[in-house]
Amino acid sequence: MFIGREQELKILNETYDKPGFQMTVIYGRRRIGKSRLITEFIKDKKASYYVASQTSLEDNVRKWGGQFIDDIAPELEGAEFSDLENFFKFVGNTCKDERVIIALDEIPYVAEADESFLSRFQIAIDTILAKKNIYLIICGSAISFMEKEILSEKSPVFGRRTNQIFLKPFDYLDSAKFVPKYSAEEKAIVYGVTGGVAKYLSLFDDRLSLDQNIINNYFTSSGYLFEEPHNLLTQEFRTINTYNSVIEACSNGANKVNEISDRTHESTATLSYVLKNLMTVGVISKVFAITDEKNKKKVSYEITDGMYRFWYRFVPMARTAIEMGRGDVYYQKYVKDKLHEFMGEIFEYMCRYYVLLKGMDGELGCFVTNAGKWWGNGHDRKPTDIDVVGIDNTSNKALIGECKFKNEQIDKGIYEALMDRKGLIDRKYEEVQFLFFSLSGYSKWVEENADKGKVKLLTLEDLYI
Incomplete structure (x- = not known):
């Protein structure tokens, strides 16, 4: 069942209904539901949807071409492309007057595989795709890359997009729709421990108790969320030790730069860089005292991602118990009574x-x-x-x-x-x-x-x- 995202679907459908070439950029943190949004939008339309791989440009072109043929021209099954320009020419020749959606997901993987890709993509847009009745959707999870390389004025594809969608976590109201059988208190806690992230919400089954869902996801060694922060940080940053230390410090009450510096033994210059990156990916927010935003003494750095907040608060100390298969005991004894706090x-x-x-x-x-x-x-x-x-x-x-x-x-x-x-x-x-x-x-x-x-x-x- 597809939940929420009414406003985003409205934007996509209104853009689809405009004649001629249109282009939408969708971006947001991992697990937020970008791919699910795209597949829901295209499900009753003529469309080709390809998710890029962390491989070479040539390999992606071959796979992208194969996906396009499967979706749009199945009669040509078996044809292959190793050259990007020939693939785009084929797309242009195949797409006639009928409205066609072409969606490229995880575009950073292709762009990082070959630094010439975005310039060549821009040429293809200008000389081929823009002359067709094509709705192009490009999507990515690396927020900093999407902002710098796709949306900024320095990007080769700048000025080509019709609009953009920055997909954010669900609010507490839409989050509740994932667990409709739960009480208001249980719905609120589910929102709290998932941060409203679509993938994490989908892991909660309201046929089970709230306690059992939290244990299954966080306090078992096979649980999806047991290693999730480490997995996400590894995907976003080359070295994660400092990032891990900063989040841990914030979790333990260090919310000023000097406090975080004391806990992590990192310079303010390093912290400025790390905090900026963590804010970009939505883990930490810079919070001001409202009506007093210009007072630099009233600035706080807080973990605003609920999953990170919960994990760093409770999981590290439970690791031994979890790996011994006693995570449920740890949860009942040390976590459950602290949920309200x-x-x-x-x-x-x-x-x-x-x-x-x-x-x-x-x-x-x-x-x-x-x-x-x-x-x-x-x-x-x-x-x-x-x-x-x-x-x-x-x-x-x-x-x-x-x-x-x-x-x-x-x-x-x-x-x-x-x-x-x-x-x-x-x-x-x-x-x-x-x-x-x-x-x-x-x-x-x-x-x-x-x-x-x-x-x-x-x-x-x-x-x-």
Whole structure:
């Protein structure tokens, strides 16, 4: 079953419906669902889809030609191409007036096999493909390569594309569609431990318990996610030791450059390079205190990929138990009770996304155009933070919120603590709404004393409505 990606399919279909040559570039991190999106889009259309190999250009041309013949001209089965230009001439002669889709997946493999490929591909586009009723889709997982070699002004194929799609992880709402039988709490945890990545979500079977799914994927030596971060880092970077150390440091609470440097014993120059690459592939994000983005002291580097966050938090220490076949015991004893704590920051992210959705629909007292978190000194000059801040830049209004993913109700103390944070964010914003998000509901005092005009008491279930 194909889930989600309605907006991306809409873009592809609208581009397909335009006459003449069109070109779409699709890119995004590995396992995100790019290939599945393409195959879903082309399934009822005349199309040829080829996934490149990490082999020579000649080998890829031969395989690509064979795939094209199988898909478009099966009557010529057995014909082979070893020359790129002859293959493109054949494509041009074969594609007449009928609309044809040609999709090349993992284009970096071909381009890296022969540095002349992109220039020759550009010539073929200009002299052959652009004169036909062809819809060309090129796709790649190496994000830095796609941005520098395909999308940048320096690329030989720059200016040829109609549009591009940067495929991102599923949000928590679409992620829930992979496990429809689960409770809201279980759906949220699945989103948290997979990061909304399509491949990882597809591994979870809601006929099994949540615990069993996590054990099967993370805490068994044959589990798909047991070695996944190492596999991904190896595919993205030539040497991974420093990258591994940086992610590990962030996982253990080092979120400033100087803190990461102290933990990894790497220079700030090295860290700048490594952090930039990790941000490019979506593992780490550079987070600013909202309304205070220019304050360089309020910059934090956080693991935003849920799979990496979960793996580095729990799997390395469990490796011995997992390899002895006792990973399930380790999970039950040391991991299960920490899931709510692990979900704390992920729940905050879910709540910010909810604020954006509902705020743009006009349901929260202002038109929210940006959402984030804030940290700094409170009115008593002691460090404090605000989990959710939604900003309406059109009218200088704001909302603030508190999130608790715990088996405890939000009580009077938590309620009053958020109310005491009024006025901490930039004073140009009028705070018009106060939101509470709770896994376990609210105490009687909060239910009876909350200002119903300005305060919303939301549960996890409300996020899925």
